[in-house]
Amino acid sequence: MDGTRPHRTNPLLRASLKRPNILITGTPGTGKTTTARYIAEATGLEHVSVGDVAKEKECFEGRDVELDTYILDEEKLLDHLEIILADGGKVVDYHSCELFPERWFDLILVVRATNAVLFDRLSARGYSARKREENLECEIMQVVLDEALESYEKEIVHEITSETEDDLQENAQRVKDWLTQWKVDCRDRVQKAEGMEE
Numbered sequence: 651m652d653g654t655r656p657h658r659t660n661p662l663l664r665a666s667l668k669r670p671n672i673l674i675t676g677t678p679g680t681g682k683t684t685t686a687r688y689i690a691e692a693t694g695l696e697h698v699s700v701g702d703v704a705k706e707k708e709c710f711e712g713r714d715v716e717l718d719t720y721i722l723d724e725e726k727l728l729d730h731l732e733i734i735l736a737d738g739g740k741v742v743d744y745h746s747c748e749l750f751p752e753r754w755f756d757l758i759l760v761v762r763a764t765n766a767v768l769f770d771r772l773s774a775r776g777y778s779a780r781k782r783e784e785n786l787e788c789e790i791m792q793v794v795l796d797e798a799l800e801s802y803e804k805e806i807v808h809e810i811t812s813e814t815e816d817d818l819q820e821n822a823q824r825v826k827d828w829l830t831q832w833k834v835d836c837r838d839r840v841q842k843a844e845g846m847e848e
């Protein structure tokens with residue numbers, strides 16, 4: 651045995667020292683970025699926009715002209731994100747969720763919007779009629795919610811809305827409360843694990 655080995659090697663103990671990662675997902679225009687920024691501000695967690703990481707790290711393989719989107723180099727993006735999320739404490743914002751490993755996230759919030767609200771927001775964003783229709787259909791068909799429910803434990807998936815200032819405050823408060831409980835649960839798990847070690 652060399653002397654550099656940490657005293658505590660219990661994986662549960664090590665995991666408990668990390669802060670949780672939260673994923674904010676949903677159809678484009680539902681309010682992910684606004685919500686994620688607000689939650690980050692309220693909780694002290696750090697906002698990570700996956701789209702920005704993809705751009706900064708150039709995780710694209712080309713452009714799909716017909717769909718008017720970039721083709722993502724998923725492997726490259728996931729490699730970068732893995733490093734960013736390793737220490738926890740991140741509020742991640744992305745319009746899809748099935749590409750991430752399940753173990754990365756402790757809470758999944760799916761932002762939902764009504765047709766009228768989404769229509770106005772996507773129009774204001776200057777989306778083409780086709781792109782707007784595709785996204786409206788995606789929201790009506792609850793594609794991202796189903797994706798989340800298939801990719802993660804149902805218990806950690808929650809739907810939220812982001813239409814008013816009150817929604818932002820309420821959502822941030824809910825996450826703050828969740829975070830407090832998460833820390834309590836972690837402490838309990840650690841104490842239990844320590845008890846078992848003795």
Ligand SMILES: Nc1ncnc2c1ncn2[C@@H]1O[C@H](COP(=O)(O)OP(=O)(O)O)[C@@H](O)[C@H]1O
Nearest residue numbers: 678679680681682683684771812813814815817
């Ligand atoms: N709770 C809210 N109250 C008022 N406006 C909102 C709210 N949430 C989102 N918006 C507005 O809706 C638009 C889309 O929000 P955004 O956060 O960019 O969506 P997404 O990141 O999901 O594409 C923005 O103009 C934003 O200001």
Ligand SMILES: [Mg+2]
Nearest residue numbers: 682683684743
């Ligand atoms: Mg956004």
